[in-house]
Amino acid sequence: MFEKLNPRQNEFLIDVIDEKTSRINILQGSVRSGKTYVSLIAWLILIALYPKNSNFLMVGKTITSLKRNCLTLLASLCPAFVFSTSKKEASLFGRKIYLEGVNDSRAEQKIRGMTLQAAYCDELTLFTEDFFSMLLSRLSMPNSKLLGTTNPDSPGHWLIKKYISRKNDLNLKIWDFFLDDNEMIPKEIIASMKKEYTGVFYDRFILGKWVQAEGLIYSRFANDKSRYIIEKFPIHELQSIHIGVDYGASKSKTAFVTIGFTRSYETLVVLDEFVPLGINSPEKLYENFLNFYRKIQKEYGYISTCYADWGGLGQVITKGLQTYCLQAKVPVKIHDCSKFRIIERINILSRLIGTDRFRILSRCSETIESLSSAVWEDEKDDVRLDNGTVNIDVLDAMEYAFASFIPKISNSFNKIPAKELCAFSGGAGEEKFLEGVII
Template sequence: MLDSLPLSRKQISSIAGAQARINVWHGAIRSGKTIASLVAFLIAVSVAPASGLIIIVGRSLQTIERNVLDPLQDEALFGPVAKLVVHTRGATTATILGRTIHLIGAADSRAEGRLRGMTCCLAYVDEATLMPRGFWNQLLGRLSVKGARLLATTNPDNPGHWLKKEFLDRAGELDLRQWHFTLDDNPALDPAYVASLKAEYVGLWYRRFIAGHWVQSEGAIYEQFDPEQHVVKTLPRIERWLCDAIDYGTVNPYADLLFGIGRDPGTGRSRLYVASEFRWDSRMERRSLTDAEYSKARRAWLARVPQPESNVVGVAPEWTIVDPSASSYIEQLHRDGVSGVTAADNTVLDGIRTVSSLLATGDLAVHESARGLIDELPGYSWDDAAAERGEDKPIKDNDHSCDALRYGIRTTEALWRPYLPTRLEVAA
């Protein structure tokens, strides 16, 4: 197996040295830490005690399949061993080297109950900083078989994160080994690809995911936003109207952004556009709207949006993406016959990171008519008090169009990503 992989010295050293009770690979994206940890995991499975369960933990079953099982089943990476990794999509177990492996999603504190009663001899954790603190404690308590080990990977996070403060920084006091990886530790990366990655990530995300540093979030979230670069006076012909995305508010403003894909007239390359915005601030208007009134106002707004380079007026987006907490409004839209209504993907940091990357590469533009969004973007900032607690959170103030921006981009990523095939690789 090792003969078929172009491993660096650090990767080989970490594979051989992963004999502690807790073993953690952390650092930059695409730095080779995941491949090294997976090789170490396969070796650990092959010598694991017969008693005790083997588990793989991730944010969800889908992330386990994407980040762990799919690479293990890749024959280009693992050769004949890949055929010994057997899994049916959606199943909560897999078979690796003849051993049954239990797959556990740990999205929130409720996941802790899935560990109750287990006795484990080996655990692999994907993206450890995303695990709830109580779940991590429970998992360590379940690794009670003699010689039991935990293998974990993670990208850097806030330096006040519990994993950093209570485990990595105390490695000398614990039975813990860790390896920090940078992009230079992955010999398989093409130099042009490395240069592209470095261009795509900016600010906080560059420092964490490219430099591999545990740094605190502070200041402006979209520090790369430049009205001269990102705000346009005219739109090109829109090839595909992807969605309108809604951050719902009654007392707070209601913000709805319209997204489309078009070709930048200067470069000829595809670009994601915020083409229009409907916004209702009940405080400014001195009147609140009901769900039915918002739905009617939305339809009227879309009916008068002009299609660029065309005499056609009115747009019917493929999807209508709504703040997941606005269940009554979602129901109203269904009653009004709106097709393609779906709750937004509200993974805040992933959404912010994706928007940041689009701004950094110039693949996102905003029409000048979207004044609510344009006014909010420069002031959208990290919460310093939350950062001191080891948490990355935006300040929840004057952020309604920014939330709608994140909803639309994150939820339709599978639709717009093929138009940008050479950029914006998924962080892993």
């Protein structure tokens, strides 16, 4: 029916046109499987069918991610769609659409007072349950509908437990999408994307399954360590060097880990580590850090930035650390680390390992040991086991060192040359595709 759509996309759109949708409509499945693309076409159709004075809403995790994932694409698919993220409004066929980000502290309050005819949700698993249930309560017009896309998460996630698994009771319909069905992505790129994901990430993001994370976290590293462990890394190939700092409290240890990136975040190299023992005062910590910092400086010539934990009294310790280093005439740049969700840090490192873009110096024995033995906690959703058997602190410190670069590393995966994709797409515009291939 629609020539450019694959069979699954076609099937879904036919359901939309034949009014075989439900109150809650969710497109779920693998990454890059064409859910967003076809859901936006469906959104155009739905909006056109509702009266002009109805209220519509599009929501993403943030306004920026909504723009990146949906608004730009929607505008390229339909020039009648115009939007302003600063005004948080869009218009289409003479109808007004409000735009919101779940993470915006005022969003919930704003939506609380609305009566909505239809809502579009990008990446539903990143919403809070409260926001979602409140959104449903706002969809109170006759024939109100919610349309959303999502990748699978853990089976304990509220979206599957409270909604998808109860679809028969809830007037909720699901459509499944798979990466292999997306004919717009060249086969060799699909093949390389499949190599990127391992373990639970493969099951969720490639196979599209809601599965529990279990067993070894970095199984590919654990089963083939010699591939990643090296004696030395050429200093001139490093574009930047960063130190991650995790402060130990009663049970946890203090850990410092140095990492380096090669050009364009191609390879992440763990260069050094230090887990000082017997830290019984802030001064002792400062002294150990400064020694480690000087050692790295001596060996590599420079350090770009340091990223420290900021939970509890972390920020106070960091202030003290900065002052201590300054007094020793060693000015250091220490920022609060970006934390992200632990699963996002693990996912990005797994993808680097999976694509052979990770190396670790053999001297980093604690980090090597922790990477090889880290496991998911049984019966818990996406929790890394932290019962003292594995040195999690050294992993935290390593992750703090690279976490601020997660968006950049993510962008470096599967960059498909714009020309190649436009040829496949029938020329739908470069920007869309350059953005579109980023997961």
